[in-house]
Amino acid sequence: MNKTAASPAFRVEWMIFLGLVFSSLVVVHLQRMIDRRMREHMSKEEALYVTSGKVLKKLSLGNNGLLADIYWMRAVQYYGGQRLQGEKRFDLLEPLINIATTLDPNLLHAYRFGAIFLSEREPIGANQPQKATDLLKNGIDHNPQEWLLYKDLGFVYYWYLHDYTKAAETFLEGSKKPNARPWMRTFAAELLARGGSRKAAELLWKEAYETATISQVKENARENLLALAAQDDIDLLQNLIMKVQRQMGKPLSSLQELVQIGVLNRYPLDPKGYRYLLNPSTGMVELSPESAIRRVD
């Protein structure tokens, strides 16, 4: 068939093409209308239809590895989604991670990063460190030679649960596993001797920062290191204020006075550039309410 610009076949094809473009635009418009109306009429759905990893394993017909990856991705997306929406509840996080690790008990990153998501305090994480220890213990049961799981478990005991004895025991146990880093044994000794010192915490977060391969995990470690650095600054300023107040014989009303009398050559700023503040009623140095530095207990 000769399809010149004037031929009827050509005209029909053009009309079909135009109809196609028009109907595509209508489809997009309708979908937008449905989405808008659905948001108005429906409550936020948060449901996990199959909660048993064992059942899913049977249903996967041998493709449990792939299904585990899918559930892990769902867990990551869920966590990210809740954080973006400013949600403080992470109800589905633990079940999703548990399903992923039941489907594939060797899915190390699900244990490791799942524990971080579960342990971190609100609004960054689910604030469920106990569940994180259960997850990591389960991981150790299935992967008893994996020293990284011991390191993470020790970390949760140390940083989130402040159980220094259990943390030291876990680090010590992990140090005996193949490829374990030598610092694990040293750190266990440090913990037993000095408990929850900030120096020990810095050592751990530095290690986490240097060994992190995922940007979000690295960023999390950096934030915690900055928070610890701010705590060091505050202690330093506090000591300085005490010393100056003793010399002057009167309390200081602001940190600006330290600059005015020449003790400091500029106003002290936290690692993110916000001003430290002196609370005149308590006499304590604090982070500015606007400061983006993470608060540490």
Place this chain on the structure above:
Amino acid sequence: MKILLIAHNTFRECVRDKILYNLVLFGVLIIVSSLILGSITIGDVTQVIINLGLSTLTVFGTLIAIFIGIQLVYKEIDKKTLYSLLAKPVHRYEFLLGKFLGLILTLAVNIAVMVLGIFASIFYLRHSIHSSDIHILLAGILILDELMLVVAIAILFSSFSTPALSALFTFALYAIGHFNTDIRVYGSTSMSFLTKALSQFLYYLLPNFGNFDIISQTAHGGFIASEVYLYSLLYGLVYSACILLFSILVFQRKNFK
């Protein structure tokens, strides 16, 4: 007129091919369920009947839409009956639309009988039909709308591919269409502009079968807002038209030599 003639013939062909025999299976399933569910469940049995009935209707309907849909055009080419048909004053688009409408008519009859079966079963269990049960009929219409889209997709693939691949593609698109909302959610949580844009694009490009998902709401006695129902109905019709136009475009250019 020619379109309706082809549609009528396609319907007769489907009946001849014993497609409607699935109704017997459906009938047995719904009767047995009505008889035994009361003794093995606690709570509203009619809810289970509606769930079971509408889900079976969707599964059977989808299987018919895919496996008959992919054969509609291919069979005519394979048996070479298309050549004699196109030698007559019948346009290619008339042939394609006739085939499409014939299968839709078959599915409509199938759904109508199944919905009647659900009503009969409810009447047997409750000895009455409530005015709110009209939702079952509305759900049936929306499911037909969904199946219309599946048939259109099957015809599109079968207009340029083999039946096996067409079935695979149609089924894959049907499955992806049910996860469409997840694509958008994935994009919205991503920090990358490219991922966001791509997921938005795919969200609107791919058919959203989630729009037709109303079975459980119907079973619980509630129903989606009337405007959402209407938009979903229109979405199915316009999207099907869109796919059919594309199929016609492909079919017009197809060389049968």
